[in-house]
Each structure stands twice: as structure tokens, then as C-alpha cells.
Amino acid sequence: MIRKAILIIASLIVFSQSAYADVSLKIKGLDGALEDNVTAYLSSIPEKDYSTSLRFQARLEKSITEALNALGYYHAKISYTSTKENDELIVNVDPGKPIRVKTMDVVISGEAKTDEEFINLIAKSPLKVGRVLNQGEYDSLKSGIRNLALQRGYFNGDFTLHRLEVIPELNQAIVRLHYDSGIRYHFGGLDIIGSQIWEERVASLSPFKTGQPYLVSEVGEYNQNLSNTDWFSSVFVEPDLSKLKDGRELPIKVSLAPAAKNQIETGIGYSTDMGVRGTLKWKKPWVSARGHSFNTALSLSKPEQTIIAGYKIPMDDVLREYYQVQFGLKHLDNRDTESLESNLAFGRYWLSDNGWHTVLYVRHLYENFSQGLQDDGVQFVLPGTTLSRTRTRGGNMPMWGDKQSVTIEYGDPALLSETRVLRLLGGTSWIRSLGENNRGLFRLEGGANITDELEKLPPSLRFFAGGDNSIRGYGFESISPKDASGALTGAKYMLASTLEYQYRVYGNWWGAVFYDIGDAFNKTPIWQSGAGVGVRWASPVGPVSIDFAWGLDAEPDPEFRIHFSLGPEL
Structure with a gap:
């Protein structure tokens, strides 16, 4: 019995050493964006972990499946072959038929409904009916809507529905993005703090006037204008979001610190x-x-x-x-x-x-x-x-x-x-x-x-x-x-x-x-x-x-x- 146990342990050691010897990896059956995305996903696996073991193959299959799903391929077939020397693992991938977008249910409500920038953002999105699903394009459109709302003063906006429905059996996907922007805020008065320069001089550098629709780019331009005067050691311009409930015009806080006099x-x-x-x-x-x-x-x-x-x-x-x-x-x-x-x-x-x-x-x-x-x-x-x-x-x-x-x-x-x-x-x-x-x-x-x-x-x-x-x-x-x-x-x-x-x-x-x-x-x-x-x-x-x-x-x-x-x- 003892001799038999020793032989079993020895054989396991030999198998382990064989399975985890230096192994290279080769992916077949993919090209273009699919190959690039799979390569990107697999880059998170250290080469020292490469082997021909079943455990490693399962790990590979999980990463490859996630990479293909992200680009709309949910029916991939994966098989493995290796050389006699077990120094190369060949992964054969058949991506199968892709999932295509059947429905684009994108709705903007609130005052942004007629905003040309939102209309252009949706029109320029590569996510279209009939196109192969790309989850990155869905995420990009979703974040693009949210970011555009913040840039243009829709501070109360939020998604009432955001869902990506994938039906692998039908090779179909449904995109649902419903965004209620609420009102668009306008520039209010300037609240200038810490300036050693006349307030009218500081205010004259503003590219916007009270009552104009809010634009974050103009806030950034005002910040840059103040910095370019060399009057201040620090400049910080921001909307006062604590006043969102006080009306459409949002005060703009201008926090300044004087530059050294010499x-x-x-x-x-x-x-x-x-x-x-x-x-x-x-x-x-x-x-x-x-x-x-x-x-x-x-x-x-x-x-x-x-x-x-x-x-x-x-x-x-x-x-x-x-x-x-x-x-x-x-x-x-x-x-x-x-x-x-x-x-x-x-x-x-x-x-x-x-x-x-x-x-x-x-x-x-x-x-x-x-x-x-x-x-x-x-x-x-x-x-x-x-x-x-x-x-x-x-x-x-x-x-x-x-x-x-x-x-x-x-x-x-x-x-x-x-x-x-x-x-x-x-x-x-x-x-x-x-x-x-x-x-x-x-x-x-x-x-x-x-x-x-x-x-x-x-x-x-x-x-x-x-x-x-x-x-x-x-x-x-x-x-x-x-x-x-x-x-x-x-x-x-x-x-x-x-x-x-x-x-x-x-x-x-x-x-x-x-x-x-x-x-x-x-x-x-x-x-x-x-x-x-x-x-x-x-x-x-x-x-x-x-x-x-x-x-x-x-x-x-x-x-x-x-x-x-x-x-x-x-």
C-alpha cells in the first residue's frame, strides 16, 4: 500500500510539472476587433500562469466569453489542442452568430427634449438598429447623455430607465434609455470671494451674462481668464449647486486668493x-x-x-x-x-x-x-x-x-x-x-x-x-x-x-x-x-x-x- 501511494504521488508530481511547464498561447479563428478585444482581456492573465491544465482552460474560456459578449457574440464555441511537448496551447474559437440591435428605445424628456446637442449626440452614436451589439457603445451613449446634461446645466436630470436587454435565443438586443432632464439652469449672479481687485474688473472677465443658459465651457473660460491676469495665486469658479431649489438662475461662486505682491x-x-x-x-x-x-x-x-x-x-x-x-x-x-x-x-x-x-x-x-x-x-x-x-x-x-x-x-x-x-x-x-x-x-x-x-x-x-x-x-x-x-x-x-x-x-x-x-x-x-x-x-x-x-x-x-x-x- 505504501509503495502504491508513493507511485501515485510521483505520477501526480510529474503530471503537475508537465501541465505547468513553460507554455505559449495561440488563439485561432478570430480577427479584427474580436481578436483585439480577446487579446486585451487575456492580457490580465500573467504568462507565468499559462498551462495546459483543465483549470487554466476554464479560466481562459471565461475571459474569452466575456470579451466576445462585450462585442455582441454570445454563441462562441471554444476548443483546445496542444502540441505533444505540451509547450503550446492552441485555442480554437468559433464566435458564432452575433447579436444585433432590434430596438433603440432612447427617449429624452424635459427641456433637453428639443436641445440640438442631445439630438446630435444620439444621431452620431454608432449604436443603431440592425448593427451588431457593442456594449461599449451602449455605455458610451449612456454616459454621454449624463455628461452632456451636466455640461449644459440640466442638474436635476436622471435616467428613469436604463437597460440593455439581450435575447441570445433570438440573436436580438433591445436598448432602453429614458432620460428626464428637468429644467435647464441659467447663469445667475457672481458671488466673488477673496478678491483684492475691484469686483467690476473681476466680473468684466466673465464670458457669460446673468440669465444666459449654463455652459460648463464658459465657466472654464472664465476660470482661465482670471488665471491669465496674474492677479491671483488661486482661482476656482463653480456653480452653487446648493441653490438648485431657489429658481432657474444659479449663482456662480468665484473663489480667489491674491497673488504675492512682489x-x-x-x-x-x-x-x-x-x-x-x-x-x-x-x-x-x-x-x-x-x-x-x-x-x-x-x-x-x-x-x-x-x-x-x-x-x-x-x-x-x-x-x-x-x-x-x-x-x-x-x-x-x-x-x-x-x-x-x-x-x-x-x-x-x-x-x-x-x-x-x-x-x-x-x-x-x-x-x-x-x-x-x-x-x-x-x-x-x-x-x-x-x-x-x-x-x-x-x-x-x-x-x-x-x-x-x-x-x-x-x-x-x-x-x-x-x-x-x-x-x-x-x-x-x-x-x-x-x-x-x-x-x-x-x-x-x-x-x-x-x-x-x-x-x-x-x-x-x-x-x-x-x-x-x-x-x-x-x-x-x-x-x-x-x-x-x-x-x-x-x-x-x-x-x-x-x-x-x-x-x-x-x-x-x-x-x-x-x-x-x-x-x-x-x-x-x-x-x-x-x-x-x-x-x-x-x-x-x-x-x-x-x-x-x-x-x-x-x-x-x-x-x-x-x-x-x-x-x-x-
Whole structure:
């Protein structure tokens, strides 16, 4: 007896080891959506559990049946075969005839009965009479009705009947969805809490008026508008659902917390052009209850030191229209240029619906300078206008984007300017991609000073080329005509272009190759070209770029430059 028991136990161990040895699984008889859904269901079973045992086959059959039922197949036949070595289990599946929708009993009652959005939602649902039943489509239509009701202010809505009836014997399904929406609520008054800004200013940012039908998208837009002012550290806009019984108009709660009155930002960078660069920004996002703001920026490098201060006065359309007064001082000591300039500007700003920014301004420029052999001090009063737009898609290192800008300025002795000049500046940049791993960047910029007395223009109004934002491979503003001593003078015209290709190497890291060409000239350009390679990193705080560039036409020998930058490409 003992020997017989030992033999039985040994045989069970051998069978167990055989049944649970490494086994692969193969499904036959399915394709398309059926195969995909079965694969998705079976993915929840760890491969270590695969075997040829009856217990595992029962587990497989349960999962496969559930996957097929979800897509309307209730008559599946499943059989199993395995290889002699028991290393592969073959599952043969005949899905059988599908269940088809016989009846669509979808009824919307209440005020949503005539709402076009509900009518369109039901019309666009793929769940139709005669179609093979898909339980996911039923669930989607059911949740779609409920979500649409909440989005459009039917807060008392509910299903009075929701049932999916399946009759496998007849291969039929009946969909029953009865939804009573009740009334549609409207926007009520604003209940503004915690604002340090005048309530009328806060209310003016609302895209809706009291009495309009409720839309959750407009609540979200109001929330975004308030956030974009920079007046608040937190913004929360929501309907007051505790007042559902008080009438059709639903109060809107606006909970706000003031932003810090003083905000400091620092930065540091390096390039072979400018050396170490440091920045310090001080911002007061709100100065008074009117919503005025103040900001300053200090930038220091060896050749250039700049300080700018601006005061912003929003108008009734806070985000789209405002005035700004700005004052700046800049000292430049670079190559053959040394200057100290002051700018005082007053501008009127507009933002249009299509994204174009328009500025009308007048600025007073006084500049004391030494440019090559010339020493002078001049002033200009320059009225002007700028039109610009930037569009991007796809995060801080977009896969699509473009930027355009045009600026026109005019100076005249009758307007207290040193000489008559018409200044034209423009630029365009484009980013396009092919697939997920290829990006291209094209940039073209130019400028012109239409004047008969270039020598009366200060360096800040003349044109120079070269540097990390121009023709890489050349020193910062090292390209321009020269005077009799060989010193740079600045130019009447400038034209420069960039063509760059980037390839994703790994994750957020890209490699780049580029070619730059351009010149700053008075009559005929002598094109200066540069080329190089670079590395791009889409960091959490913005694109980081390192470029290794060669000035191909530099004399007497090609130049080599390294550029490092942090910030958007457009």
C-alpha cells in the first residue's frame, strides 16, 4: 500500500510539472476587433500562469466569453489542442452568430427634449438598429447623455430607465434609455470671494451674462481668464449647486486668493558671444485695486547691461487691451561700439481674436555713443506700430508653430528727431515636423533704414549681424560695413536666414544640424554663412540648446563658436 501511494504521488508530481511547464498561447479563428478585444482581456492573465491544465482552460474560456459578449457574440464555441511537448496551447474559437440591435428605445424628456446637442449626440452614436451589439457603445451613449446634461446645466436630470436587454435565443438586443432632464439652469449672479481687485474688473472677465443658459465651457473660460491676469495665486469658479431649489438662475461662486505682491525671478546663462549673463526680474502683478501692474528686469553681461521698467494699465477688456509706459537704460561696450541709451515709450496694445498683437506707440530715444571713428549724442522721437503673432502646438518644444512680426517707425526733424528716417523691420519663423522624430526650423529676418544720413543714426538704430540669434559661427554683432580705420559702423540694411533640421535621438533629446546665411550692408550684400551641429533638450522649464557653429566665410580663418541658450525657439 505504501509503495502504491508513493507511485501515485510521483505520477501526480510529474503530471503537475508537465501541465505547468513553460507554455505559449495561440488563439485561432478570430480577427479584427474580436481578436483585439480577446487579446486585451487575456492580457490580465500573467504568462507565468499559462498551462495546459483543465483549470487554466476554464479560466481562459471565461475571459474569452466575456470579451466576445462585450462585442455582441454570445454563441462562441471554444476548443483546445496542444502540441505533444505540451509547450503550446492552441485555442480554437468559433464566435458564432452575433447579436444585433432590434430596438433603440432612447427617449429624452424635459427641456433637453428639443436641445440640438442631445439630438446630435444620439444621431452620431454608432449604436443603431440592425448593427451588431457593442456594449461599449451602449455605455458610451449612456454616459454621454449624463455628461452632456451636466455640461449644459440640466442638474436635476436622471435616467428613469436604463437597460440593455439581450435575447441570445433570438440573436436580438433591445436598448432602453429614458432620460428626464428637468429644467435647464441659467447663469445667475457672481458671488466673488477673496478678491483684492475691484469686483467690476473681476466680473468684466466673465464670458457669460446673468440669465444666459449654463455652459460648463464658459465657466472654464472664465476660470482661465482670471488665471491669465496674474492677479491671483488661486482661482476656482463653480456653480452653487446648493441653490438648485431657489429658481432657474444659479449663482456662480468665484473663489480667489491674491497673488504675492512682489515676485522675484533670477536666471543665468553663458555664450561665447556674451560670456556669463545674469538676469533679475522683479514683478508686482497688482499695484492697486484697479489691476495695474509693474515690472522691472535687470540683465548683466560683460558687453551689455540693461535695466527696463514698465507700468501696465489695463482697460475695460483687461486681457485684450491696455496701455503701457516703459523706460529703459542700456549700456553697450562691444567691439567698436560703446553707447549709453535711454528709451521712454508709451504704447496702446490690442489682442485680436485671431491671435494678432497690435501696438501703437511713440518712444523717445537719447543715445550718447562712440561708433568707430564717430562720437556723438543724438535724440529721436519715433512713433511706430508693431504687428505680431505666435502660434504653437505641442508643449514647450512644439512640433508645429510659426511666428510673424512687422515693425514700422518714423523719425523726422519736425518731430524732434536728428534726421528723417523710415525704419522697417520684419521676421518670420516656421516649425514643421514629419512624424514624431523629425523637426525642421526655418527663420528669415530683415530690416531697412530708409534715410540719406546714416551717420546721424545711433548704433541702436543701425543693423549688425552675427551671434546666437543671428548667424551662428560669428561673434555677436561682428558683421557690418567698416570705416576707414577698419572699425564696424553698422548698416542701413540687414537680412539673415536659418535652416535647421532636428532628429529625436532619445526621449526628449534631439540632435540638430543647421545652416545660417546673411549680411548687414549698405548697398550690396556680401553673404556670410555659418554651419554647425547642436543638441536640444525639451526640459520641464523650456527648450535648452547647445550649438557648435563655424563661420565659414570669416577672415582670415573660419571662426568657431559655442552657444548655450534656454528659452522658446519662436
